[in-house]
Amino acid sequence: MTEALLEVRNLSKHYPVLKRGILLQRKAAEIRAVDDVSFSIQPGETLGLVGESGCGKTTTARAILNLVTPSAGSVRFAGQDIVPVFRGSDRRAQLAIRRSLQYVFQDPYLSLNPRWTIGETLREPLRVHLADQQSAWQARIDTLLEMVGLEPHHAWRYPHEFSGGQRQRVGVARALAVEPRLLILDEPVSSLDISVRAQILNLLVELQDRLGLTYLYISHDLSSVRFISTHVAVMYLGKLVEIAPVDTLFATPGHHYTRALLSAIPVPDPGAASTRIALQGEVPSAMNRPPGCPFHPRCAAALPVCSREEPPLTAFGPGHRLACHNPA
Amino acid sequence: MAEPLLSVEDLKVHFFTRDGVVRAVDGVDFAVNRGETLGIVGESGSGKTVSSLALLRLVPPPARTVGGRVVFEGTDLLTLPTKALGTIRGRRIAMVFQNPATSLNPIYSIGSQLGEILLWHEPITRAEAEARVISLLTLVGITDPAARLRQYPHELSGGMKQRVGIARALLCNPSLVLADEPTTALDVTIQAQILDLLADLRRRLGMAMVLVTHDMGVVARMADRITVMYAGRVCETADAATIFRAPQHPYTRALLDSMPRIDHRYTGGARQVLPTIPGRPPNLLDPPAGCRFHPRCPDAIADCRRILPLETEIAPGHTVSCIRRGSQGIAA
Ligand SMILES: Nc1ncnc2c1ncn2[C@@H]1O[C@H](COP(=O)(O)OP(=O)(O)OP(=O)(O)O)[C@@H](O)[C@H]1O
Ligand SMILES: Nc1ncnc2c1ncn2[C@@H]1O[C@H](COP(=O)(O)OP(=O)(O)OP(=O)(O)O)[C@@H](O)[C@H]1O
Ligand code: SF4
Ligand SMILES: [Mg+2]
Ligand SMILES: [Mg+2]
Numbered sequence: 330m331t332e333a334l335l336e337v338r339n340l341s342k343h344y345p346v347l348k349r350g351i352l353l354q355r356k357a358a359e360i361r362a363v364d365d366v367s368f369s370i371q372p373g374e375t376l377g378l379v380g381e382s383g384c385g386k387t388t389t390a391r392a393i394l395n396l397v398t399p400s401a402g403s404v405r406f407a408g409q410d411i412v413p414v415f416r417g418s419d420r421r422a423q424l425a426i427r428r429s430l431q432y433v434f435q436d437p438y439l440s441l442n443p444r445w446t447i448g449e450t451l452r453e454p455l456r457v458h459l460a461d462q463q464s465a466w467q468a469r470i471d472t473l474l475e476m477v478g479l480e481p482h483h484a485w486r487y488p489h490e491f492s493g494g495q496r497q498r499v500g501v502a503r504a505l506a507v508e509p510r511l512l513i514l515d516e517p518v519s520s521l522d523i524s525v526r527a528q529i530l531n532l533l534v535e536l537q538d539r540l541g542l543t544y545l546y547i548s549h550d551l552s553s554v555r556f557i558s559t560h561v562a563v564m565y566l567g568k569l570v571e572i573a574p575v576d577t578l579f580a581t582p583g584h585h586y587t588r589a590l591l592s593a594i595p596v597p598d599p600g601a602a603s604t605r606i607a608l609q610g611e612v613p614s615a616m617n618r619p620p621g622c623p624f625h626p627r628c629a630a631a632l633p634v635c636s637r638e639e640p641p642l643t644a645f646g647p648g649h650r651l652a653c654h655n656p657a
Numbered sequence: 658m659a660e661p662l663l664s665v666e667d668l669k670v671h672f673f674t675r676d677g678v679v680r681a682v683d684g685v686d687f688a689v690n691r692g693e694t695l696g697i698v699g700e701s702g703s704g705k706t707v708s709s710l711a712l713l714r715l716v717p718p719p720a721r722t723v724g725g726r727v728v729f730e731g732t733d734l735l736t737l738p739t740k741a742l743g744t745i746r747g748r749r750i751a752m753v754f755q756n757p758a759t760s761l762n763p764i765y766s767i768g769s770q771l772g773e774i775l776l777w778h779e780p781i782t783r784a785e786a787e788a789r790v791i792s793l794l795t796l797v798g799i800t801d802p803a804a805r806l807r808q809y810p811h812e813l814s815g816g817m818k819q820r821v822g823i824a825r826a827l828l829c830n831p832s833l834v835l836a837d838e839p840t841t842a843l844d845v846t847i848q849a850q851i852l853d854l855l856a857d858l859r860r861r862l863g864m865a866m867v868l869v870t871h872d873m874g875v876v877a878r879m880a881d882r883i884t885v886m887y888a889g890r891v892c893e894t895a896d897a898a899t900i901f902r903a904p905q906h907p908y909t910r911a912l913l914d915s916m917p918r919i920d921h922r923y924t925g926g927a928r929q930v931l932p933t934i935p936g937r938p939p940n941l942l943d944p945p946a947g948c949r950f951h952p953r954c955p956d957a958i959a960d961c962r963r964i965l966p967l968e969t970e971i972a973p974g975h976t977v978s979c980i981r982r983g984s985q986g987i988a989a
Contacts, residue, residue, distance in 0.1 A: 344812070346804060346808070379844070380844065381847060382814060382816025382817065382820075382843050382844050383813075383814040383816060387815065388814075435815045435842070436756075436758045436815060438758050438759050478937060478938075480937070490672075493701070493755050493838070516841075520701070520841060521701050522871045522912065523871060523873065523912060524700070524912060524915040524934040525700070525701050526871070527932060527933045530931055531930050531931055531933065549816075549841075549842070549844045551845065589846060590844065590845060593845040593848070593849045594874065595845065595848070595849070595872070595874030595875055595878050596877065597873035597877045598877055598901060599898050601877070608846055613800060614800035614801040616800075616801045616804055617800075
């Protein structure tokens, strides 16, 4: 087996929260946004990362990129532990990592500088990383715009002059500017109509085939996850609960949360009968995670042990790992 | 037939930029009946957000609403005095904005910004307002709502911000909600819960909704009727089943054809390519003459380059703007 391009080991990120009760006493609680998460991605593969809203997907991505400092754990990128590099002061080493590890933000509104034209936004990574090739910048910017289905004249416009989906495409173009090795995409196509979405997904696949790019693809759109991923990881309340090759996961999901998730995909057919496995109980809180299996209060297959002991992630089949006491 | 709750007639919103006039919304018509959900789908950049903002006179400069009428319960919102509009906006008609991150104020906690809206519109106490905010946050699936009230927008995940935006729109039991991509940042189980909630409010309170979305599964489930937009104009409007089963406009057909299939295996052997609509969306500074879709349309004939198709009823409740489907048109 080749060496993984990205290897995440026991990654955690906890946030303190202040709870103020009626008597204004303060009690510090904690949001365990990401808790002891491990996975790896081989070069040229795509790991899809899915899970409930608020389960820690964006925080996982931000911790990998050191945009938030991990509370614990290691992140190895191309064989190098990058957490200490970002803790240190070697700017050159940090820059080298930033170049090959690019990120498309979930929120295209917040991630684009409102005072820069799109051309300036795309020029910035070129200026930082390809300083010696200035004569090639303009052509590169035109190509990037074209790749994501925008026009050269869009380079002169400001972010507020774009629709939601158009901004999202600028985010993708910016991340592709310096041809990274690993691209972390956080909901890159959620605001796009299906045709433009298909165009971006086709582009990502084509770049992967041509340049051997590796992706971590975070999305709630399960049909695009199915299309683009080679493997899929499922998170629930900060925990990784299942990971498997894409076809295995969609054909024989083992975790009961994964099963409920897959059954809830809305069908594009008015009047189609719903086969949704309705989840019982309340969505649990990240501030107050249930003991044992975090999913047990909502799980129809829960055993007594599920509320006491946290199930470890264990092998379930070829390339398939699962954290459940009573798998389906 | 009864008067619609809202009717939008020949709405035109143009951006007056240094490069010229961007005709982002250029003659849009649709209507929403009481208690009905109208789905609006269409191309990215086709003017869905700008149209919905224009209904409440929220288009930002350099845009101006240059024509049309927006009749809500018999009054034209576009000519209503600002003060009267203020009592409708947020209360009778509420909006869920496409970008929750920018529609929430970063410097106020969730609790204070939602509470203020209630205190502004309703004669209630602070404690009552807080209780109502907490119950709505619970309904949209935010757990530990009392603790979340004290958090600021940047401390919430993308989907949580979106749900706070939905809760905000529902605070005053509006009779019409304009929801712009309300569930894009949500996983399918929470999305299903939010859609159940909206369907329930509609049943219990007769709430009508304009639902802008790119998610065909969501419109299929929620919408009674669907309007399809392309490049600032409406291509087709019909009941949901007709749009999905017998779409007439070539753009609607092309859009539905590019739907990825969840039941499809894409790996193994050669990677497949998802179908897309060939060509590019038009430049709205200088839109194509005639039908705006003609440069990309598989059915286009020479007349399509010359004649602007008008929305024409081709069957009861089914309007299409395509001269090849029998629509009327005006020659350039
Ligand atoms: N800066 C912060 N301060 C406090 N809590 C935070 C902060 N950032 C994230 N969190 C919390 O961490 C948890 C995980 O958030 P995250 O954004 O990673 O979720 P997500 O899986 O990306 O969700 P979504 O699908 O809605 O985007 C949430 O409970 C969120 O409130
Ligand atoms: N300030 C501006 N100046 C010039 N053009 C603008 C400005 N703001 C928006 N536009 C243009 O108006 C058009 C309509 O935008 P709108 O946001 O309504 O699209 P949309 O249908 O909501 O798309 P999406 O699905 O991507 O959100 C777009 O083509 C956009 O480029
Ligand atoms: S009017 Fe012509 S170009 Fe437009 S959709 Fe119909 S056939 Fe195509
Ligand atoms: Mg997120
Ligand atoms: Mg929009």
